[in-house]
Amino acid sequence: xxxxxxSKSESSWAWWPSWRPTSVHQLKDAETKILDCVQNDxxxxxxxxxxxxxxxxxxxxxxxxxxxxxxxxxxxxVLVHGLCGGVGLxxxxxxxxxxxxPVLAFxxxxxxxxxxxxxxxxxxxxxxxxxxxxxxxxQALGLESMILLGHSLGGYLATSYAIQHPKRVKHLILxxxxxxxxxxxxxxxxxxxxGCPYWVExxxxxxxxxxxxxxxxxxxxxxxxxxxxxxxxIQRKFExxxxxxxMTQYIYHxxxxxxxxxxxxxxMSDSLIWAKRPMLERVHLLPxxxxxxxxxxxxxxxxxxxxxxxxxxxxxxxxxxVVVKEASHHVYADQPAEFNRVVQHICDSVVD
Numbered sequence: 001x002x003x004x005x006x007s008k009s010e011s012s013w014a015w016w017p018s019w020r021p022t023s024v025h026q027l028k029d030a031e032t033k034i035l036d037c038v039q040n041d042x043x044x045x046x047x048x049x050x051x052x053x054x055x056x057x058x059x060x061x062x063x064x065x066x067x068x069x070x071x072x073x074x075x076x077x078v079l080v081h082g083l084c085g086g087v088g089l090x091x092x093x094x095x096x097x098x099x100x101x102p103v104l105a106f107x108x109x110x111x112x113x114x115x116x117x118x119x120x121x122x123x124x125x126x127x128x129x130x131x132x133x134x135x136x137x138x139q140a141l142g143l144e145s146m147i148l149l150g151h152s153l154g155g156y157l158a159t160s161y162a163i164q165h166p167k168r169v170k171h172l173i174l175x176x177x178x179x180x181x182x183x184x185x186x187x188x189x190x191x192x193x194x195g196c197p198y199w200v201e202x203x204x205x206x207x208x209x210x211x212x213x214x215x216x217x218x219x220x221x222x223x224x225x226x227x228x229x230x231x232x233x234i235q236r237k238f239e240x241x242x243x244x245x246x247m248t249q250y251i252y253h254x255x256x257x258x259x260x261x262x263x264x265x266x267x268m269s270d271s272l273i274w275a276k277r278p279m280l281e282r283v284h285l286l287p288x289x290x291x292x293x294x295x296x297x298x299x300x301x302x303x304x305x306x307x308x309x310x311x312x313x314x315x316x317x318x319x320x321x322v323v324v325k326e327a328s329h330h331v332y333a334d335q336p337a338e339f340n341r342v343v344q345h346i347c348d349s350v351v352d
Contacts, residue, residue: 020256021221027113027253033246034088039063039095046113047106049136056113057106057137058087060094074352075145075170077343079105080134082152082178083265084213086112086254091241092336093343100347104141108154109133110261112254119264123276126267131161138168147350149173149343151332153265156180159279159286166287170350173343175295176302176329179268179275180283180310213255213262224252237333280306284313291318293346297327297334 035042040063046054059076077097079090087105097103107114109130119126134157138146148169150158155177162169216223228235228248238247255262270276286292292314296304307321322342327334 020217022253022256030250030253031088034091034250037091037241040098047137047140049133053109053115053117055106055137059102059104060098061102062098074101075147075350076102076104077347078146078148080150080154080158081108082154084255088250093332093340096340097343108261110264116258116260121267123268126264127160130157131164134161135165145170147171147347151175152178156279163282163285166290169290171346172290172292173346175331176297176300180279180306182278183270183274217256223256227252280309283310288317294321295331295342296323297329297331298323298325299327300329
């Protein structure tokens with residue numbers, strides 16, 4: 001099923017059901033193979049929301065000699081993935097981070113195995129729908145509070161959630177968060193400032209007119225090969241866990257279906273790089289007593305100076321920035337040991 005807002009070139013292939021070699025069953029199979037690597041106690045299920053939407057959720061608790069831990073017995077760590085991602089991308093982090101508390105991860109509304117509704121065309125309303133889904137998800141699970149960690153787009157949504165529901169967040173962890181800085185007057189993107197070739201900037205400008213992965217879907221049976229060719233780093237990040245194309249296939253099946261979440265992102269973004277409603281304009285609304293830690297990859301196109309800007313907006317609050325060496329945008333997968341160490345240290349500081 002195609003979203004009505006997809007580009008004409010993409011939707012023109014909707015009449016050919018087999019054009020895209022994907023299905024919800026193939027996504028489930030790819031994810032199952034990934035989650036089979038989890039060594040601790042895992043449960044996974046759909047969490048139903050009042051809106052009739054469903055959020056695909058996994059929870060990992062440490063396996064003990066006395067039996068499985070009780071989910072929710074301590075303040076959980078909740079992981080919110082970024083654009084085009086899903087719960088499977090946290091495979092390097094689920095086991096190490098469940099040592100002191102349950103770890104929950106969910107597919108953001110519009111992505112992965114979660115429901116893919118039609119989002120409003122207004123940026124603030126599209127953002128609000130995503131934030132509301134997180135709050136409904138929390139209520140459905142009966143979580144009193146959480147340590148909330150968001151990566152990229154997930155960091156943007158996690159911050160918006162913390163502003164609106166401050167009593168539910170004990171520590172906000174933002175990993176290479178998207179959408180914080182305002183678009184500069186010269187319009188130069190972070191990618192260009194980081195030294196990326198001019199053609200990358202040109203490609204981003206063209207891609208901004210469509211959903212981010214529209215080309216992959218239009219490519220039909222060549223879609224998986226496009227991901228493998230243009231993002232070979234995805235497979236490399238997990239090659240010690242999988243010696244095949246498991247992760248590439250997972251990413252493909254996550255994004256080859258109805259691009260609901262992508263459409264929401266395009267509504268909220270300006271040229272894909274910037275947010276239409278920059279979070280730095282609102283970050284001062286976070287409660288003064290809420291500690292915030294920002295984690296950046298030293299090789300990421302995201303500017304770690306954003307952490308300093310957030311700190312300026314919260315002069316009397318705890319705001320700490322960590323830069324992980326040898327890591328790019330996907331810090332949690334590039335340098336998982338150091339990433340897990342940093343996050344575990346934060347978790348150990350939270351009083352349940």
